[in-house]
Amino acid sequence: MLGIRDVTHRYRDGTTITLPNWQAQDGEHWALLGPSGSGKTTLLHILGGLLRPQRGQVFIGERRLDQLGERALDQFRGQHIGVVFQTLHLVDALTVENNLRLARYFAGLSQDRNQILEVLDRLGVAEVARHHPHRLSQGQAQRVALARAIINEPAVILADEPTSALDDKTCQQVLELLTAQALACHATLVIATHDARVRGVLEHALELEPAE
Amino acid sequence: MNLFRLSLAYLRRNALSALLNVLLLALGIATITVLLLFSYQVEQRLTRDAADIDMVVGAKGSPMQLILSSVFHIDVPTGNIPLHEARWVQNHPLVAGTIPLALGDSYRGFRIVGTTPRYVRHYGGAPAGGSLWDDDMEAVLGARVAERTGLGVGDRFAGVHGITGGEAVGGEVHEDHPYTVTGVLRHTNSVLDRLILVSVPSVWKVHGYDHEAGLGPEHEHAGGRPAQDGAVDGNGDAQSDDEGAQGPDDERELTALLVQYQSPLAAVTLPRVINSRGPLQAAAPAYETARLMQMMGIGLDTLRAFGWVLVIAAGLGVFIGLYNALKDRRYDLAQMRTLGASRRRLFNHILTEAIMLAVMGALLGLALGHVAAEVLGQSFRQTQQLEITGAVFLTQELWLVGLAVAVGIVAAVIPAVQAYRTDIAETLGRGR
Incomplete structure (x- = not known):
């Protein structure tokens, strides 16, 4: 189970946003929809433990993220949450393989090379394992970023605008990859987007109202 | 993967500026090392030669x-x-x-x-x-x-x-x-x-x-x-x-x-x-020897100060390098936080990088210093005035390494604190 209850967040500029109570069952795929400024990204960051809400409860399974200490939250995020951003933020100083290794390392998990290669292989990018990210095509980079998000077999996969800059065909492929990998890890998938093409693909959708 | 390898990867990506800083530091440390070796051996020698002659x-x-x-x-x-x-x-x-x-x-x-x-x-x-x-x-x-x-x-x-x-x-x-x-x-x-x-x-x-x-x-x-x-x-x-x-x-x-x-x-x-x-x-040999060392000391101090200037310059180089690189790296840092890295880890990551530079510079400097002392010693030997060798190791050299590392740490503190403060949501929110 993944959800929020009575969450409000206050931005640096002083404006506050109140998010609707919401919850998803394990393994469900959700689209988080709404125009710019409706709080999609904020909600996604709160769900990912990247942002602490000013008030309210955030839960993943039995855990209350809003109650975890800083270090515990870091560890929980590393082990149970996979995030794919619109800008992929692969670490260019490291090879593809080591980018995945980094995810294992920061989560405090064992760094098994076979497992890493297996995940890369599943996503069809095993052959670029030794390449640095700047040598990858956009499609390959997208797959590597997804591989990094799922390498720790997270309970929750969060994607922030993964498709908005892509053409229809690539958009379709990315959505298929995300849902397929979420299924493979039995993870709850939440995609925050204003991209209408996503709406029909996922079984559930949460519409956020634009802020007044 | 560990912090050491991660930091090394970043150093390798900026190999040129890393090399420059390492060389600068090494030259400073080498200068100081040569002076240490020289003054130690000269003093040793003078003391030994003058021993028990009242x-x-x-x-x-x-x-x-x-x-x-x-x-x-x-x-x-x-x-x-x-x-x-x-x-x-x-x-x-x-x-x-x-x-x-x-x-x-x-x-x-x-x-x-x-x-x-x-x-x-x-x-x-x-x-x-x-x-x-x-x-x-x-x-x-x-x-x-x-x-x-x-x-x-x-x-x-x-x-x-x-x-x-x-x-x-x-x-x-x-x-x-x-x-x-x-x-x-x-x-x-x-x-x-x-x-x-x-x-x-x-x-x-x-x-x-x-x-x-x-x-x-x-x-x-x-x-x-x-x-x-x-x-x-x-x-x-x-x-x-x-x-x-x-x-x-x-x-x-x-x-x-x-x-x-x-x-x-x-x-x-x-x-x-x-x-x-x-x-x-x-x-009295003791008195005159002390006077001699004192006179030589003024020249040595000047050279030593020059060595420290090089070390400090290297420290500044490390600071500027890290500080500038941080602008490009803040997304990497935010991503690392997303992957579960704690604030402390990122702080240590930046610090590790500076310490690695410092240790490399210090070790290279010590090596250069000993080689230089040996080469200079050889040329002195030609003129037979003094026998100086690079094959002497002093405990002060460990202090030199320590001081170089301290300079590295000082240079890295501000960038490391910035890394520590990386705000994930804000950084990644800006990142597009």
Whole structure:
């Protein structure tokens, strides 16, 4: 189970946003929809433990993220949450393989090379394992970023605008990859987007109202 | 993957600026290392050479020059003192022991020193081959002299008048008075290694025959009593027994006397008494050595400051490099936080990078410093003034590494704090 209850967040500029109570069952795929400024990204960051809400409860399974200490939250995020951003933020100083290794390392998990290669292989990018990210095509980079998000077999996969800059065909492929990998890890998938093409693909959708 | 490898990966990506900082740091550390090695070895050497010599008595002049010439053998003597004056010092009740030195000649830049076997014992010298001299015109070579000249036991050589050092001394060759090598000394790491030792009467003899107005002693009587002179050397205590009666008309001279006091009390009165005696001057090696180190110290301090300037510049380079790189790296850092890295980890990640640079710079600097000291030492060895090697390791060098690391840490603190403060949501929210 993944959800929020009575969450409000206050931005640096002083404006506050109140998010609707919401919850998803394990393994469900959700689209988080709404125009710019409706709080999609904020909600996604709160769900990912990247942002602490000013008030309210955030839960993943039995855990209350809003109650975890800083270090515990870091560890929980590393082990149970996979995030794919619109800008992929692969670490260019490291090879593809080591980018995945980094995810294992920061989560405090064992760094098994076979497992890493297996995940890369599943996503069809095993052959670029030794390449640095700047040598990858956009499609390959997208797959590597997804591989990094799922390498720790997270309970929750969060994607922030993964498709908005892509053409229809690539958009379709990315959505298929995300849902397929979420299924493979039995993870709850939440995609925050204003991209209408996503709406029909996922079984559930949460519409956020634009802020007044 | 670990922080070490992660930091290394970033260093490799910016290899050029990393290399620049490492080199800058290494040059600074190398400069300081060379100075450390030099001043340590010079001081060691000076202390060893001057050990247990309470006072040097020689001709009037600069006390520093007297010490340099007769203890360290790196300057020309102030002159000579009459033998009967030297006797007076030897027989003084506050004097426990003396070693006479008669200088004047050299062979291929190495000084020929007329002295007694006590001089050899003073520095713990012992023959590695052959034996000490028993008779006049016999010579014992210091270890380096033997190495450099290739002379061995049984060989003969002739001294050259003058001791200014260097191979090309323009002095007159005493060809009619060749010395025979009877022994070669073991390495003592003291001044002994680069001296040629003979009996005092040998020096007199050479000059007695050769010169009308040579170094000192001359004319008929110097060369005329080989038997007597042999006896003098035999009991190792120069001239005290046989020639005391010669009186002021004896023209034989010594260059200096190395004196050991009977008691510490002598230091209070004896120098004053000696200085008041016409031609004599007393100088204390400990005092002059300290003065010498102090004078050298001013120059060394300047160089050392220069070394630290380089180290600080390297520190600034590390700081600027990290600080600038942080702008590009903040997305990486936010991503790492997303992957579960704690704030502390990111702080340590930046710090590790700076420490790695510092350690590489320091180690490279130490290596360079030792190589430089060895190379410079080799060139000094050519001129025979000092033996300095790069193969000495000092505990201060560990301090140098520590200080370099400290500079690295200081340089990295501000960037590391910034990394620590990385706000994930805000950074990634901006990131598109």
